[in-house]
Amino acid sequence: QVQLQESGPGLVKPSETLSLTCAVSGYSISSGYYWGWIRQPPGKGLEWIGSIYHSGSTYYNPSLKSRVTISVDTSKNQFSLKLSSVTAADTAVYYCARAQGGYLFDYWGQGTLVTVSS
Amino acid sequence: QSALTQPASVSGSPGQSITISCTGTSSDVGGYNYVSWYQQHPGKAPKLMIYDVSNRPSGVSNRFSGSKSGNTASLTISGLQAEDEADYYCSSYTSSSTLAVFGGGTKLTVL
Numbered sequence: 023q024v025q026l027q028e029s030g031p032g033l034v035k036p037s038e039t040l041s042l043t044c045a046v047s048g049y050s051i052s053s054g055y056y057w058g059w060i061r062q063p064p065g066k067g068l069e070w071i072g073s074i075y076h077s078g079s080t081y082y083n084p085s086l087k088s089r090v091t092i093s094v095d096t097s098k099n100q101f102s103l104k105l106s107s108v109t110a111a112d113t114a115v116y117y118c119a120r121a122q123g124g125y126l127f128d129y130w131g132q133g134t135l136v137t138v139s140s
Numbered sequence: 141q142s143a144l145t146q147p148a149s150v151s152g153s154p155g156q157s158i159t160i161s162c163t164g165t166s167s168d169v170g171g172y173n174y175v176s177w178y179q180q181h182p183g184k185a186p187k188l189m190i191y192d193v194s195n196r197p198s199g200v201s202n203r204f205s206g207s208k209s210g211n212t213a214s215l216t217i218s219g220l221q222a223e224d225e226a227d228y229y230c231s232s233y234t235s236s237s238t239l240a241v242f243g244g245g246t247k248l249t250v251l
Contacts, residue, residue: 056239058240060186060242067143067229067242067243067244067245068178068186068229068245069242070231070238070239070240070241070242073239073240081238081239082238083238084238117185117186121239121240123174123239124233124239125174125176125231125232125233125234125239125240126176126188126191126192126231126233127176127178127186127188127231128188128191128197130185130186130187131185132185133185
């Protein structure tokens with residue numbers, strides 16, 4: 023059974039960089055598939071942030087593209103998200119997920135709340 | 141990249157059927173059979189309920205079904221149960237230089 027677990031700071035200061043990691047178990051990232059990040063501001067809907075192929079190819083939401091970097095570490099079987107120059111609008115629950123074809127999210131992590139505040 | 145359009149809320153009584161619509165464009169919903177639906181209970185991660193317009197993952201009740209006509213996809217839940225009360229999101233592959241777009245979500249209330 024594929025399992026994903028997000029980790030990272032729950033509080034980030036405005037203008038700093040948000041960094042999260044998603045550890046994958048039950049499946050080797052290097053075997054294939056895309057892996058993605060999705061976020062959900064409190065009380066609002068889901069927003070796709072981006073997806074990365076196991077080889078490192080990336081696709082990003084155009085509205086976030088200038089601030090987002092997604093990377094993969096196959097040796098640790100994990101992938102990561104960096105979002106720079108954060109503001110209060112970036113406060114959200116951040117989910118990682120396996121993304122078939124980059125767009126179909128079949129396994130999800132439990133999510134982690136990141137608050138942007140000084 | 142515009143979000144797909146869903147009604148904010150729908151409701152139904154136990155045993156009834158409801159349908160949630162998801163409207164996009166020819167660059168996403170209308171152009172590909174790659175629409176998926178997710179169920180989200182409060183405080184929980186979303187769960188995949190339908191993929192590729194009308195396919196159910198293993199373990200998902202056959203009370204859930206999906207369809208598409210033109211630029212609009214639909215999720216139908218038959219024989220409504222109290223446990224179906226949740227938020228539902230559609231999503232689609234998109235060709236507009238990205239991969240995925242979500243709908244704004246629909247809150248289902250079981251009366």
